Amino acid sequence: MRSAARLTAALTLLAVTALWTAGRDEAPGGLAAWGRLAALWSADLLILQVVLMARIPWVERAYGQDTLARWHRWTGFASFHLLLAHVVLAFLAYAETQPWPRLATEPGMLLALAALAALILVVVTSVRRTRRRMRYESWHLLHLYAYLGVGLALPHEFLLGTDFRTPAARAFWWSLYAIAAGSVLVFRLGLPVWRTLRHRLTVDHVDPEAPGLVSVYLSGRRLDRLPVRAGQFFVWRFLDGRGALRGNPFSLSGPPRGDSLRITVKVVGDGSERVAALRRGTRVLIEGPYGRMTAATYAGGSVTMLACGVGVTPLLALLWDLPYGHGRATLVYRTRHPHEVAFGRELAWLAEHRGVRLVPLVGPRAEAGSWLPAEYADYDDAEALRSLSPDIAGHDVYVCGPDAWAASVFRAARAVGVRPARLHRERFGW
Numbered sequence: 001m002r003s004a005a006r007l008t009a010a011l012t013l014l015a016v017t018a019l020w021t022a023g024r025d026e027a028p029g030g031l032a033a034w035g036r037l038a039a040l041w042s043a044d045l046l047i048l049q050v051v052l053m054a055r056i057p058w059v060e061r062a063y064g065q066d067t068l069a070r071w072h073r074w075t076g077f078a079s080f081h082l083l084l085a086h087v088v089l090a091f092l093a094y095a096e097t098q099p100w101p102r103l104a105t106e107p108g109m110l111l112a113l114a115a116l117a118a119l120i121l122v123v124v125t126s127v128r129r130t131r132r133r134m135r136y137e138s139w140h141l142l143h144l145y146a147y148l149g150v151g152l153a154l155p156h157e158f159l160l161g162t163d164f165r166t167p168a169a170r171a172f173w174w175s176l177y178a179i180a181a182g183s184v185l186v187f188r189l190g191l192p193v194w195r196t197l198r199h200r201l202t203v204d205h206v207d208p209e210a211p212g213l214v215s216v217y218l219s220g221r222r223l224d225r226l227p228v229r230a231g232q233f234f235v236w237r238f239l240d241g242r243g244a245l246r247g248n249p250f251s252l253s254g255p256p257r258g259d260s261l262r263i264t265v266k267v268v269g270d271g272s273e274r275v276a277a278l279r280r281g282t283r284v285l286i287e288g289p290y291g292r293m294t295a296a297t298y299a300g301g302s303v304t305m306l307a308c309g310v311g312v313t314p315l316l317a318l319l320w321d322l323p324y325g326h327g328r329a330t331l332v333y334r335t336r337h338p339h340e341v342a343f344g345r346e347l348a349w350l351a352e353h354r355g356v357r358l359v360p361l362v363g364p365r366a367e368a369g370s371w372l373p374a375e376y377a378d379y380d381d382a383e384a385l386r387s388l389s390p391d392i393a394g395h396d397v398y399v400c401g402p403d404a405w406a407a408s409v410f411r412a413a414r415a416v417g418v419r420p421a422r423l424h425r426e427r428f429g430w
C-alpha cells in the first residue's frame, strides 16, 4: 500500500520533469530553467500535500491520519525548500536584466510574492518548536493560509510559466489542480455537510463519569446508515453559540447504535469545558468518521488493550465490539489517581459476561519514559508487560493514551515479540 502512494508521487514528479524537458527548447535555459524545474516540483508536492489532507475516505482507511499527516509534513517542507530554490535561481538568472522591475510588471508576480509570504507563515508555524507554543486553533487557522498560497500562485504559474504553454502541460496541471480542489470540496466540505444534514445529530443528555469526565449521548436520524465503527472518531462542532465552529476530535466511547452515539470527554480546556455544559437539543456538525483502529484490524484470538486516562474511550468501544472469545481480552487501564478510573459498571459487565480481565495500574509514573506506575519501578517495561498479559506476543494489541506513554508501550510490545501488523493505536495528539 505504502509503495502505491510512493509510486503515485514519483510518477507525478516524473511527468513534471518530462514536461519540463520537452518545453526546454522554447524557454530560457541555464539557471532560469533549473529554477523553473524547482518551482514545478514544488507546485507538484504542494498539490500532493493538499490531496493527502483532503480526508478522502479510502486514502484515510488505507494509511490512517497519522501516516498521512507525517507525509503531509515531509512533502510540505520539501515543497517549501524547492520554492526557495526557485526564488534564488530565478533571481540569479535574471539579475542582469533587473529583477526588481519584474516584480511590478510581470503578470501575477505580486500575487506570487503574497503566496510566498503565506507559505512562509505556514512553514514557520509548523516547525515543531514554534508549533508547541501555539494554541491548536491559532495554528490551524494559520495553516489554512496554505490554501491561499496555492491559489495566489496560480496566476503567476499560468501567465508567466513557460512550462505551462503546451497543451499537454496545461492538461496535466489543470487536472492536478482540479483533483486537489475537487477532493477538498467533496470530502472536506461536501461530505461533512451532507452527513450532518442527513443524520441531524443533537445532544440528548450529558452524564458525569468521573471528576472532569463527562459522557455525551447523541441522537439523530438514520444512524444505522452512518458508516461508523467502534474505535473511530469524529471532529465535533456543537452549535451552542460560543465558538461553535471550532471542531474537536473525540472518539466514540461505545459501539455505535442505530439510534444513539456516545462520546466521553475529559475537560482540559475551552472546547472540552463547553462540551461538559451542553444542553439537550443542541445541534451538532460532524466531520468523519475517521480512524483505522476498528474491528477490521482484528486478526482473531486474544486481545490486549492498554489505555491511559481518557485514552480508554475507543478501547472501551472496541471491547464491546470485537468478537473475541470468553476470557480472551485483557484491559490494562493506567490512571494517575484511583478516582480517574471510569466506566466501572460497564467494565464489571464486560468482566462478568465476556470474561474481560481488568488490570488497573494506578499511581504516579515509575520513571520518565516508562509506561508503568511507581509500584512497578523494579520491573523492566517489557518484562512487566509480559507478566501482565503472559502470552501477549500472539495477541492483537490496541493502545491509546498520551503520545509518549503510547510510544513506551509500543517499544515494550515490540520487545516482547508482538508483530507490528498486530499493534494498533489511536493518537490523541496533533
Ligand SMILES: Cc1cc2nc3c(=O)[nH]c(=O)nc-3n(C[C@H](O)[C@H](O)[C@H](O)COP(=O)(O)OP(=O)(O)OC[C@H]3O[C@@H](n4cnc5c(N)ncnc54)[C@H](O)[C@@H]3O)c2cc1C
Pocket: 135, 136, 137, 233, 247, 248, 249, 250, 251, 252, 263, 264, 265, 266, 267, 268, 269, 270, 271, 272, 273, 310, 313, 314, 426, 427, 428, 429, 430
Ligand atoms: C483522534 C483523536 C481522538 C480523541 N478522542 C478523545 C476522546 O474520546 N475524549 C477526550 O477527552 N479527548 C479526545 N481527544 C483529545 C481532544 O481532542 C482534546 O483534548 C480536545 O480537543 C482539547 O480541546 P480543548 O479546547 O478542551 O483544549 P485546548 O486547551 O484547546 O487543547 C488542549 C490540547 O488538546 C489538543 N487539541 C485541541 N484541539 C484539537 C483539535 N481540534 N485536534 C486535535 N487536537 C486538539 C492539543 O494538543 C491541545 O494542546 C482526541 C484527540 C484526537 C486527535
